[in-house]
Structure formats: C-alpha cells, structure tokens
Amino acid sequence: MIRFATGRLLGGAITIFSVYTLTFLMVIAIPGNPFQQSQHSLPAEVEQALRARYNMDNNWLYFWDFLGDAVTLDFGPSFTYNDWTCNQIIADALPVSMLIGFLAIILAVLIGVPIGVYGAVKRGSWVDSASLGVILLGISIPPFVTGSILLLLFGVTMKVLPIGGWGTVAHLPLPALTLSLPFAAYIARLMRVGMLDDLQNDFIRTAIAKGVSSHLVIWKHAFKVAFLPVLSFLGPACAQAMTGSFVVEKVFGVPGLGQHFVNAALNRDAGLVLSTVLAFSTLLVLFNIAIDLLYTKLDPRISGAAG
C-alpha cells in the first residue's frame, strides 16, 4: 500500500510538472504582457526592477526560478494586484472556495445519487423519464441562470437568505447549491448508467434468489459496484469545485479563488496564472490519489493487482 501511494505521488509530481510546463508555454505564447494590461500601469523603473528580479526577460530562467520558488511555496508577487503576493491571494481565497466546494460536492452526491439510482431502478416508468429530464436540465442550465433564479427566489422574493456577500453561515447555501447542480447532474447520470449496467449482472439474480429484499438488492448489492464510476468522477470534481467558480463568485459576491483564474488569464498575469494552475493541479493530484486509495478499498479486484 505504501509503495502504491509513493508511486502515485511520484506520478502526481510528474503530472504537476507537465501541467506547469504546458501552462508556462501557453502564457509566454500569448501576446502582450501584464505590465501593459494593468489598469494602473506601473512606473517604468518598478517594471524594470520586477522584470530583473524575476528574470522576466529570460523565459528559461523565469521558468526554473518560478518553479524553484513554488516548491518552497513562494509564488512571488501578482503583476496586476499591486502590493499583493500570490501567496496572500491564494491564502485568502482558497479556504473560501474549498468550503463552498466541499459543501457543493456533498450536496451533489446527496442530490445526484438518489436521482440516478431511482431512474435506473424504475426504468421505463415516469420516474425514469423525470429523473432523466432533471439530469439533462441540470446539465443544460448555465450556472449564472440557476444562481440568478435562486437569488431572486430566496434573496429577493422570499428574503430568507442574504443576496450576496460573505461571512456568515447564511451566505453558504445559495452558492453551494448553485455550484452543486451541474455536478449533481453528472453524478446522477453516471449513477444511472452504472446502475443500469450493474442490475443486469448475474449476481443480482443470485441475491434475489437468496431472498434479499429489492431495497437491499439495490442499495447493497448493486450500489457498491455501480458507485465506482461516480467515485472516479469525484476526484476531478472535488478539485474543480474546491478551486472555486467564477460565475458563482460573481453572482453571489463571494471572495473565492475562481475569479483569480479568470482575471489572471485576462490580465496576462503570468505569476498568478501559474500559481492558480499549480494550486489546482496539486489539489487534483491529491484528490485523485485519495480517490484511488478509496477505490481499492471498495473494489477488491483492484487491490489484488495493486499489491
């Protein structure tokens, strides 16, 4: 197990390095630089100093410099947010995004799994049609529309939740729900397909022939195998949800990390782009390893092979 984990960590490090390299290549390929983009442009000597300090004129040096600093968790300054280091930005925004993302994933599982399972079990009936409709609706509604509808409904019309901002528990449900719906739809879809496949297995017939009630057949015998695709999806989903969503943050005024992805890219803020990407891919690698470990616990056929 330890060998398996170290192997995966090493692979993860390689993945993170590749992601970093690719992003770096894209950033230097884009015309324009952060100093020209910035609304309040910097004094020339400050720009010069920054360029010199971070070897901005030599891409090769900058590449290794940034990576070297990043390994020691120093991401350098942001080129658009004056007086802010990327470390500060991430330290401020990431916990917010992680909290909302965590809640959103839990909500997504709680919403998605039953919809997918009952859709598969009641196949051909109105329940199936309804669940499929809900799944596709969840995939089809842009989050800014769901967010606005929820905001109008709970914030403006019913006035039970604040219409935006951050700081109290009451600020959590709407952003988390908005963020969770597309994930819930994908989970429901995976669950539905997995369940349809799984219910056709011979061992389901064995379970019924043993006298197991249909409730237990579904939730014990079929569920454990059918949930595996959902589990694999949860790795990337967690990473994505917990690094924030621009739309949710903009609609609800949440100070999360998602806005920085977008703004950094729009402003050609190389330092911030690279930092956010590194944060994202590190989370992704860690979640994937965690999910893989869980997977081997749930599916004994894999653990045998992994040693």
Add this chain to the structure above:
Amino acid sequence: MAAQFMDSSKPQIANEHDLTEDMDVSYRVEQAPLLDICGLTVSIETQDGVITPVEDVALRVARKQTVALVGESGCGKSITAQSILRLLPQPPFRMEKGEIFFARLKDTPAIDLLKTNERTLREVRGGQIAMVFQDPMTSLNPVFRIGEQIVETIELHQGVSGQIARAQAIELLRRVGIAKPEQRVDAYPHELSGGMRQRAMIAMALSCHPKLLIADEPTTALDVTIQRQILDLLRSIQIESNMSLLLITHNLGVVAEIADYVYVMYAGRIVEHGDTTQVLANPMHPYTQGLLRCVPKINEKSGRLDTIPGTVPSPSSFPTGCRFHPRCELTARLAASTASGDGISRDSDRDSRSPSNLEAQPACLRRCALGDETSTAPPLRKLNTDHYVACWESENVTPLGNSASNAGTAG
C-alpha cells in the same frame, strides 16, 4: 420410490393440468409433491411481437427426489427453472398461464409461487428453495467476501447473526469440500478458482436447509475434471440433507448418474418424461433417442458420434404440430416410405395395430406437421406407470438399441 404419485393419473392421457384441478385440497396436503408445476406458459414481449419460449410445461418434484430437466440449449429449461422463483424480469417476460405449487409447510395447502405475495416469496427464496446458477464467475458478487455473502443468507432466513452465522458459514464451506474454510471465508470471489466458487455457491444455497435445490446447469461452465466433483458433491448433499434436487442439464450422462426421474424438453415443451432407468433404457421419443445416440460410449468401437441434424428453432419460429418434426428421423422415415411405398413395411408387419397401409400414411405425416382436431402439438401419452411421451407417432417409434424390449409400443 420415484414418482409414486404418477399412479393416480388417468389411464390414457396424462394431462397433469387437468389432474391437479380434479384433485381436492386434502390430496394436496397429504401426498402433494414438493413442487408441482402445472401448465406453465411463459411468453416474452419483443419488438416484433410476443413469443412463447415455454408452453404448457408440467413438472413435479417429490420430496427427497432428484429430478433432471434435459434438453439442448435454447429449449426453455432455464426459463422454466427461473420461473419457479419468479426470477424473470417482467416485462418483457410474462407468466401467461399455469401454477407453480410448492408445499411449503407440512399439513397446509401448497402455495402457488406465481401468485403469492412478495414477502412469502422472499421467505421461500433462499430459505426453502435455493438455486445454484450456471456461471460461478458472474453469479457471486465480486465486491463482497464469500463469507459475507453466505452470512447474509443465514441472517435473512435463520434469525442468527454475527459470530454464530460466521461459524455456520465456515462449517458450510467445510461441508462442500473447501480446504481451509477459516481462511477462505474471508476471500473475495476472484481469489477462488471456478470450482471453488461453485462450491461456495452451493454452500450459500445450502445455508438455510432448503427443501428444494434448483441447480441450473451447475457444471457447464467448469472444467471437465471439476464437473465430476461438483456432481458428486450435489449427489451426496442431496442424500445427506434429505432435500429434493431439480437439476437442469443438457448432459444425459449426468442424468443417468444422478437423477431418479427425468423430463426431456424440446422447443419449450416437455416431450417425454419418466423414471430415469425406463427413459434411458427405452426412450420412446425420437428426440430423446437422438440425444441418447449423441452420448459417447467408451466401450463402443464405432468412430463417428451421432448428431441430431439441424438446430433448436427459435421461439419466434416454432414449427406447427409436433415441434420436433422438421428434425425428426421418424417423420423423415414415414415420408420416405410414403414416397417409395416400402420403407416402413417391416414395422407394419410386426405391429398390426399401426395404421400402416399406404392410404393412411399421408394423414400420419399431416399429423406430425399440423396435429389433429383436438390440438396441434402432441399430448403426453402414458406408456406405462412411470413413462410418458408426447409423439403423434409413438406407435411407430422403433425402440433404441438391439435389445428386443418392445414394452413401450405394447403399453
């Protein structure tokens, strides 16, 4: 011991469907067979209409009896077996007609498994009727330990749990011949060989002392060397634990070895049934004869193994009349004799009762292909106490083998 209940049937035509309806309740309580399938008809709704893969099947299993259901693949054996515990998804399957009586408790009338409620059915499933399936690779849940799967059955039906159930599971594994059961109980199915898995399946089936064990081709997916062991195991367990065994197989060798009574199925209908020794020594349906000729015999010198020409028709295109007639040797022989006029003469010399003059023969052939006024398919006719056959031309069947046992035709 075999099939004593058959004696009470009507003298000529043994339509068991009528028989059960005539019987009063007291008969069912006192001497009813353990399992009594009457006139079972199962159909499937498909895109191209309704097909009927199992039609008017009657089958009985007495207490402590081993009954075999034999036929080629695709003749409806498995559908029949799975209907007993209502294991067919509905839709597309439909239980059109028939009853499946099961004498669940002593001194109470048998219940009809096709009509009983879900709760009773769940008690019967695994508790009183257990089932072993064909492919042990796919029939065990891959993500639960063998022990967990056996313990689950015990907990469901016996009201014990925890360590007691686990101890029982280990005992069961030992009983079915699994070495080191204390360790194997915690193994996952993929860690066991095919034979081991089938033993585990059998252990699971036995866990609640069922009255009836249905084994649906339990050895087909296994190595030949393992098949033998599994059959021996089934046989010894059946004797030890006083249960009945319904064995679905396509192997007449297996039948000869283990079954007390045998039903032969072709294209969704029972074509012959009787005491195993009688049916195998003196098969009276051309299909059974064909199957028997296909069994390789070690002490026979002839090199070529017989086959039955053609294949089992699909349920969407069952022939009219006797469903076997397109492949039937007897029909072919009758047709040839009609054409040439001399093929059957020796037979007719020997048996004066058979309508063998030339004018009558086309009528016989029509009967094979279309049936008579009462029914298209031939009804089961009683040949003697423990032997029934469904063939329009059963008088003209030549007994198999060289022995001059004409008892069948004479009966």
Add this chain to the structure above:
Amino acid sequence: MTRKCSAEPSHAVHSNWRRFRRNRMALLSLAGFVFFMLGAIFSLPTSARWYNVQATDIAVRSQPSLDPVVPLERFFDTSGANAIPSRLDQILYRMTSLFGHDDLGRSLTYRVLPGFLVSLCIGLGAALMATIVGTLWGSIAALAGGRIDAVMMRIVDVLFGLPYILMVILLKVGLTEPLTAIFGGQTKYADLIVLFVAIGGVSWLTLSRVVRGQVLSLREQPFIEAARATGAGHWHILRKHVFPNVVGPIAVYATLVIPQAIMQESFLSFLGIGVQQPIPSLGRLAADGVEAVNAFVGYWWLIVFPCTILVFTLLALNFIGDGLRDAVDPKSNAPTLV
C-alpha cells in the same frame, strides 16, 4: 470477399433509427429543434437587418406586447424604391415587441432569433473542430500503439489536469490577435472563429479518449481477426470494418459537444469576452439579461426569453445526444429484475 465476416455488429442505420424513434423525448426535442431552426433561418434576412435597430427614445426596456412599440418606419426605408414592405415583412414586423425590448430599445425577438443561429454556429464549429482533432489524435494513438500511444495519451491526461476555464480564456485571448490579422481586421468573423477554435480546442480531449478506446477494442474483435485471416489489407480493414463501427460513437459524442460548446460560449459572454457587441448570441443575451435583472428586478423578459430559449436549446441537444447514445448502445436497454 471480406464483407461477409461472421458476427460483425450490424451498423445498420435503420435499426438505430428505430431505437431512437422510440425515445419520445429525443424525438420531441428533435422536432422542436428543427422547427425553431427553420423559423430562425427563414427570418434571417429580416433579422439581419433589424437586430441592431435601436429605439432609445420610445422602446427602452419596453414590456413584451402583441402590438409593435416601434413604428414601422424605423425598420424600413420608406422613402426608397421598396416603399411598401412585403407581406412577410409586415407579419414579421407584428412580432417585434413580442419578447419586449432591451436597454437600447432593440427588439428582443430579432436578437434572440439570430442569436440562436450564432450560438448554433459556434456549437457546430466547436464540435467539428473537436471531432476532427479528437478523432485524429485518438485514432493515431490507437493505431500507432506503443510509445507514441503512451506519450499522446499522457498529453491528454495532462491537458485534463489543466483548469478548463483557464484554457478556454488563454486560447481565446491568445488567438484573437493573430486570427484577426489573418482576416484583415474583419473582427466580426474572426471573433466567431476564435470562439469556436478556443472552445473546440479544449473539447476534443474526451473524444480522443473515446475514439482510441473504440479503435483499440475493435481491433480485438473476432470479426476483425476474421477479416485479417482472409487476407484483407490493413487499409481495407480500417475502411471497411473499423471506420463504420466507430462512426456511431463519434457522432454521438460530437452531438454532445455542441451543447457543451454553447454553454462555454455563454460563460465567456458572461465574462465579457464572448461574441462582440452588437452581434447577439443566446449566451450573450442571457448573460446581459442576468446582469440587467440583478440590477433592476422588474425587467423579467430580458432574462426569461433568452434564458428559456438557451436552456431549451441545450436541453433539446442533450436529449438528442442521449437518445442517439442509447440507440447506438442498445445494451443499456436490456431488462432488469429489480
């Protein structure tokens, strides 16, 4: 001679269509979608002239009504040769205020209709782009095998590890200048092409995996072995046996890329880097509506009509894609016990 290989799965379009037809929602979606598309196409000559007709004096955010708010003269050059508008134009004029007007007094009807087509173009373009790149990438990896396959799929893995949104934005930002230069400053068209190249450029990943998986599993199929055994050439096998069998799944996934791409475009519009004003797209209109409604709750039509049509378009495309997938993969229709 290799045509009659046993057990080749029938890639019969006919039976697939029959299965698709039984999926009522998919069929309904297809019918509604085609109907709306025909409407948008037939009204295109009119809406191309009217989508940017502003009436800041009388029609700013005027409510939906059956009677046109803006006088006929605003839409027609009544002084010229074609002083009398055609009958069709008069009918279309009656619909100008049906969906209300936006903050510049433009008819929402004649922004939504061409906006639907613009969104569809972006979706189709991105899907085409993703299909070409994904199919080539996946099939080359599968056919080359070995180290090339490993490297190519590793690249896909790494790209999956990049944040999707960031990729789209970087591509969009990076591609705008060079592509605009190529089109000689024609920003309108360059913009659309940048959009679907950027969106298509991140959507091909799943498709390349699907195609690779299909090709690899097909190569193991008995009927390919059979074809090889009869002496069929490599290219012949690809053309006659592999290609027809991967077309189905590719088509299905390509269909599912279209709504994804439209969704991405609406997201970019929400960021303000989607299609450029005054060109309408469903995403742009919905995003504008959302912003307007957040500020002024009263103007419901600005969000309701574009969003409804956007959601219905996406829903219909998803239903069609799902229906196609079920039709191509009949396994998911087998009966179950529970």
